[in-house]
Amino acid sequence: MATDDPTIMPAGEHRLIPLAELKAGIPCRVEHQGKGVLLCLVDNVVHAVHDTCTHEDISLSLGVLCEHRLRCPLHGSEFDIRTGKVLDEPAEIDLPVYEVQVVDGWVCL
Numbered sequence: 001m002a003t004d005d006p007t008i009m010p011a012g013e014h015r016l017i018p019l020a021e022l023k024a025g026i027p028c029r030v031e032h033q034g035k036g037v038l039l040c041l042v043d044n045v046v047h048a049v050h051d052t053c054t055h056e057d058i059s060l061s062l063g064v065l066c067e068h069r070l071r072c073p074l075h076g077s078e079f080d081i082r083t084g085k086v087l088d089e090p091a092e093i094d095l096p097v098y099e100v101q102v103v104d105g106w107v108c109l
Helices: none
Strands: 015-018 028-032 035-042 045-050 064-066 069-071 078-080 086-088 101-103 106-108
Touching: 015 028, 015 035
Parallel strands: none
Antiparallel strands: 015 106, 028 035, 035 045, 064 069, 069 078, 078 086, 101 106
16 A cells, blocks of 8 residues: 555565464564564554654653553653554654555564
């Protein structure tokens, strides 16, 4: 699916993790081309966002996921994992999001 939004990276053929290894509501950090990507399984849909908070340099994998809201463990900024949009301060910059596909039981970027 093509998009004009520069913060959305299109899905490709890169296998990240078997879908069976993701647990609903528990963020899972993976490496992709030297960058941290956070995978979140919510309502049987896999979402992927950049793993570093846009407010401070900390892994969001250490944060809390509640439904579609991801809270940073350092200062409490919250992001929507579906869109990357900031939902609560102090962050002001949205998270990059990645398009994902499930192919043959694998989560792929």
